[in-house]
Amino acid sequence: MRRDTRQAILQAARELFNRHGYDGVSVRDIARAAGISKGNLTYHFSRKEDIVAALLESDSAPLPPAAPGTIRELDTMFTDMQKTVEAQSYFFLHHAQLSQISETIFHTQSRRYRAMLAHLQEAFCRLRSNGFFRPELFSGEYDRLINGLYMQAVYWAPFERLQKSVSRRPDFRRQVWGTLYHLLTDKGRAELGQILALD
Amino acid sequence: MRRDTRQAILQAARELFNRHGYDGVSVRDIARAAGISKGNLTYHFSRKEDIVAALLESDSAPLPPAAPGTIRELDTMFTDMQKTVEAQSYFFLHHAQLSQISETIFHTQSRRYRAMLAHLQEAFCRLRSNGFFRPELFSGEYDRLINGLYMQAVYWAPFERLQKSVSRRPDFRRQVWGTLYHLLTDKGRAELGQILALD
DNA sequence: GTCTATAAACCGATAGAC
DNA sequence: GTCTATCGGTTTATAGAC
Numbered sequence: 001m002r003r004d005t006r007q008a009i010l011q012a013a014r015e016l017f018n019r020h021g022y023d024g025v026s027v028r029d030i031a032r033a034a035g036i037s038k039g040n041l042t043y044h045f046s047r048k049e050d051i052v053a054a055l056l057e058s059d060s061a062p063l064p065p066a067a068p069g070t071i072r073e074l075d076t077m078f079t080d081m082q083k084t085v086e087a088q089s090y091f092f093l094h095h096a097q098l099s100q101i102s103e104t105i106f107h108t109q110s111r112r113y114r115a116m117l118a119h120l121q122e123a124f125c126r127l128r129s130n131g132f133f134r135p136e137l138f139s140g141e142y143d144r145l146i147n148g149l150y151m152q153a154v155y156w157a158p159f160e161r162l163q164k165s166v167s168r169r170p171d172f173r174r175q176v177w178g179t180l181y182h183l184l185t186d187k188g189r190a191e192l193g194q195i196l197a198l199d
Numbered sequence: 200m201r202r203d204t205r206q207a208i209l210q211a212a213r214e215l216f217n218r219h220g221y222d223g224v225s226v227r228d229i230a231r232a233a234g235i236s237k238g239n240l241t242y243h244f245s246r247k248e249d250i251v252a253a254l255l256e257s258d259s260a261p262l263p264p265a266a267p268g269t270i271r272e273l274d275t276m277f278t279d280m281q282k283t284v285e286a287q288s289y290f291f292l293h294h295a296q297l298s299q300i301s302e303t304i305f306h307t308q309s310r311r312y313r314a315m316l317a318h319l320q321e322a323f324c325r326l327r328s329n330g331f332f333r334p335e336l337f338s339g340e341y342d343r344l345i346n347g348l349y350m351q352a353v354y355w356a357p358f359e360r361l362q363k364s365v366s367r368r369p370d371f372r373r374q375v376w377g378t379l380y381h382l383l384t385d386k387g388r389a390e391l392g393q394i395l396a397l398d
Numbered sequence: 399g400t401c402t403a404t405a406a407a408c409c410g411a412t413a414g415a416c
Numbered sequence: 417g418t419c420t421a422t423c424g425g426t427t428t429a430t431a432g433a434c
Contacts, residue, residue, distance in 0.1 A: 021295075039420070043419095044417090048410065097223075110362070138377075147358070159349075162309055183381075225426080225427065246429080
């Protein structure tokens with residue numbers, strides 16, 4: 001009857017994997033959260049790893065065709081990255097765990113990571129030629145920066161949790177723009193000032 | 200007879216946890232790696248979480264009393280941070296997993312993290328007043344930077360693994376100095392040039 | 399201190415009724 | 417499609433011999 005049983009399973013699995021990781025969640029847990037029996041879940045996904053594989057497939061949306069070319073577009077992209085990482089933290093935070101399940105999963109992670117890096121590289125290339133960011137001080141400077149950016153996007157949330165007893169409330173956008181500020185041209189700084197003043 | 204059974208257990212546990220994480224290692228695995236029976240291990244640590252708690256205690260050495268004040272000392276500190284993270288990756292990489300075991304473990308992590316951050320803050324304060332790094336462009340600029348530095352120190356190794364199919368060999372020291380370069384004064388750049396030329 | 403043996407619970411996967 | 421029942425294996429933790 002319910003054609004959406006499969007979707008209910010995937011949604012329940014995503015939420016549980018996000019919170020407890022692949023090993024921390026049993027097939028029984030997923031069935032209970034989806035409101036179905038374990039036998040029924042097995043009917044849809046015969047093996048546990050089939051669940052996470054289907055989850056990866058449904059969550060691997062292609063990146064937008066054009067990389068950001070303005071400060072505002074880059075700011076939006078940071079927000080989107082942050083949302084994606086939090087909504088699919090099973091994928092980003094537990095990637096060491098996932099890659100040990102199967103080789104296919106590791107390659108999916110690796111492919112997604114390289115696509116994101118290429119996207120960011122194109123973005124900063126455009127932003128430089130549009131006069132928002134200054135030229136490189138040395139060859140590969142922006143590549144270093146992009147590596148650091150990606151790590152902050154992925155690991156900021158758990159890092160934030162680790163320092164939660166610190167009084168000052170951390171914020172991803174402030175963090176990442178704080179590390180980028182020195183690279184902005186006067187034109188870039190003016191536009192960023194406008195954006196940050198709005199919220 | 201053997202007074203070092205406890206140490207053998209901790210060492211075996213550290214290595215296995217580093218490789219497979221807390222959930223990925225059973226008490227039987229640890230006993231086998233330590234060359235003793237499971238019952239004997241239970242005699243020394245009645246519960247599995249007691250093992251990781253004892254491991255945390257034995258690995259939580261206090262930081263050196265004085266923070267780095269020269270470029271060379273900072274470079275050495277980066278190398279040491281990297282070594283510590285790799286030797287105790289069970290602690291750094293699986294902290295989300297560990298903090299769900301017990302509240303005590305989470306607080307140990309949080310305390311260690313804050314101690315490291317304070318150490319880095321003192322270091323960059325000294326390095327600025329010694330004329331190796333430029334003053335802040337805005338209040339909190341170096342705090343942002345230190346957050347990013349810490350994340351790179353912790354997550355660089357698994358990140359490196361994720362991009363292993365990329366041709367260029369990544370390197371933590373180059374990565375971190377690449378992100379710091381623009382903050383160095385001429386004096387700082389001269390000293391860094393000397394250090395990097397040596398190896 | 400170290401061991402073997404085992405209890406009690408949970409795991410993923412399967413079989414078969416409806 | 418959905419369910420209950422169960423198999424074979426593994427887990428942590430305990431009991432007791434030496």
